[in-house]
Amino acid sequence: MNIVLFNNDLRISDHQPLTEAARAGEVLPVYVVEPSQWKGTPLSARHFQFVVESLEELSKGIEEKGGELFLAIGKIETVLDKLLDTYDSINLFAHNDSRLMEKIKEWAQQNQQLLFSFGPDLENISVKLLNNRLNSYLKEPIAEVPNRIDVPSKTPDFLFADFKKLNNFRVKGSKIRFGQQGGEMKAIETLDSFLEGRFANYIENQQKPLPSSLSSSRLSAYITWGNISVRYIYQKADEKLQACELEEDKIQLAEFLSKLTARVKICCMKMQHQQMAGVRGIKTDWNEDWFQRWLQGRTGIPIIDAAMRSLEKTGWMNFSLRAMVTSFIANTLLLDEKKPSAALAELYLDYEPAVHDFYIQQQAGMIGRMKIIDPVKVGRQLDPDGTFIRRYIPELSKLPDEYIHEPWLYPAFYQLGYEAPMVDVNKAYKNARLQYQAIRNEGKPGRKKEEGETEQLSFDI
Ligand SMILES: Cc1cc2nc3c(=O)[nH]c(=O)nc-3n(C[C@H](O)[C@H](O)[C@H](O)COP(=O)(O)OP(=O)(O)OC[C@H]3O[C@@H](n4cnc5c(N)ncnc54)[C@H](O)[C@@H]3O)c2cc1C
Known part of the structure; x- marks a missing residue:
């Protein structure tokens, strides 16, 4: 039996495993809700909501071709064991960047079943080879959508097609109303x-x-x-x-x-995370109150609060805001970045562990230079008239432009109903810079910033 294992490839277009499996004969398309992917990881209800929306559409697409998408909840190895009991021999088709690939590969080897994996092989190779292989892969023809997907006459009872049953699977966090819809x-x-x-x-x-x-x-x-x-x-x-x-x-x-x-x-690419000596040494003791206020968008610093509130609501932020909120908690407040990183990952709908971890490490100074971003100054550059701040912080909607990034300077600040800043942002920023300069220069005095020199705003690798 040809079994297509869907995971983080929830589509029928340019889906080579599905195309090849359909060419080989009858196909059983399966999505396994694997608890280890969802429990004890940053994945949350908003991600699950996106996946279910994607699966519902995928299921319709497969039905239009005469097939049926089957679901299972359980460990991937157990699901594969049961499938093998039903069919005696199985051929597995999957993308090689499936998040379950390691487990699938191990199971196939142990049970001597065939695994056909698709996608470019880009791991553990030199940068030059990676560029060459990636370029040729990107130019290859798109995999054709199968004309027909023939379902096997016999399907095991533990598989189901009714999406309502997925409601029984609990994932932490809550769904969002204003995020992008999957599919x-x-x-x-x-x-x-x-x-x-x-x-x-x-x-x-x-x-x-x-x-x-x-x-x-x-x-x-x-x-x-x-x-x-x-x-x-x-x-x-x-x-x-x-x-x-x-x-x-x-x-x-x-x-x-x-x-x-x-x-x-x-x-x-397996990034070499070279931790800069001393960065851990300048961290302050964990402060749960600071962390919670940052997470809930209640720091009293408008651009940080607007960014965190927008993320909670929509599941998305642009690169600069992601860099800024990370820099604020990890570099300005000097808190350990691990818990904030996991909290952000729960909220980003596009959370991709390799990309997220890479940039968190980069922003927190574990790769390259630590970037301490002044949220008032850079906030002014990113949102000069405060349109974004006003959208997400209604308390500040009527504040004159001149105070929008520093509302605490507004004479009637206490009538606004907005939080007082949880730290003196200028002092915290300067302190963090001094501490960082000290470890960078190993005690030598830091280079004085020249007039007009701005914060680094170019974050690309
Ligand atoms: C701390 C931090 C965490 C991040 N975590 C993630 C993450 O989990 N998942 C994720 O996809 N991106 C992540 N990014 C990168 C970037 O912020 C997002 O890819 C981008 O904001 C997505 O919006 P877009 O699709 O409109 O991007 P566009 O600018 O339209 O770019 C097109 C696509 O290219 C990729 N991309 C864009 N910018 C980058 C970049 N700088 N580096 C690598 N790929 C990029 C994304 O897949 C994106 O969809 C992170 C950045 C930071 C600073």
Whole structure:
């Protein structure tokens, strides 16, 4: 029996395992809700909601081809054992970046069943080879959607197709109302609207909190859960780039493509996390009250609070805000970054462990330089008139522009009903810089910042 194991590839377009399995004969498409993926990890109810929405659409797509998507809840090894009991011999088809791949591979070896895995082999190779293999993979033809998916006449009783049964599976956290909705159609619509025109101000708006939510692609959650393949996005964007008449448009799309490929590289390169000596030594004792206020968007520092409240509501933030909230808790407040990192991962709908961990480490100074971002000064650069702050902090909606980043200076501050800042942000920022300079220079006095030198705002690898 040919069994397609779906995981973080919830689509039928450009799905090579499904295409090849359908060519081989009858197919049993299966999605296993594996508890180890959902319990004791940062995945939360909002991720589960996205996955269920994606599965519902996937199920319809498979039905249209004559097949049926089956669900199971349990350990992947147990599910495979039961499938083997039913069919005597099974051929497994999956993408090699499936989050369950290691377990599937081990099971297939132990039980001497065939495993066909698809996707570029990019791990543990040199950067040059990785670039070559990735480039050829991205240009390969898209896998065809099967014309027909033939279901086997016999299916084991433990598999089910009724999505209501997934309600019994409890995942921590709560669902969101204003986040992106999962599913292949939504992913394709998002890509189409980006390429039809949203991309025009991609670079200019990429750091601005509200404009970036419209002019960046917003494909990250769809890529994380595999509602769309990177190869499909790459080819469509490249096609558009070739057809663009304006040089300006080509530049925007080239930048987008470089981000897209950076993601693939981060996911497969085992980053050497070189912890800078001493960074751990300057951390302060854990302060649960600071952590909770940061998480709930109640620090009293408007740009941080607006960012955290927007994340809670929508599941998304742009790169600069992600960097800023991480820098604030880990570098300005000097708290250990592990708990904040897990809390953020629970909220980002596009949470991809390799990418998230890489940037948290980078922002917290474990890779390269520690970036201490001044939330007032950089806040002013990102959201000069406070439109984003006013959107997410109604208490500040009527505050004059001049006070929007430092409401505590407003004469009638206590009538606003907004939190007083939990720390003196200037002092905390300066203290963190001094501490960091000291360990960087191993006791030598730090270089004085030159007039007009701004905070680092270029975060790309
Ligand atoms: C602390 C921190 C944590 C992050 N965690 C994640 C995460 O878990 N998942 C995730 O997809 N991105 C993560 N990012 C990178 C980036 O912020 C998001 O990819 C981006 O904001 C997604 O929005 P978009 O789809 O509109 O991106 P676009 O700008 O439209 O980019 C297109 C695609 O390229 C990829 N991409 C974009 N920027 C980057 C980048 N700088 N590095 C690597 N890939 C990129 C994403 O897949 C994105 O969907 C993180 C950044 C930081 C600073």
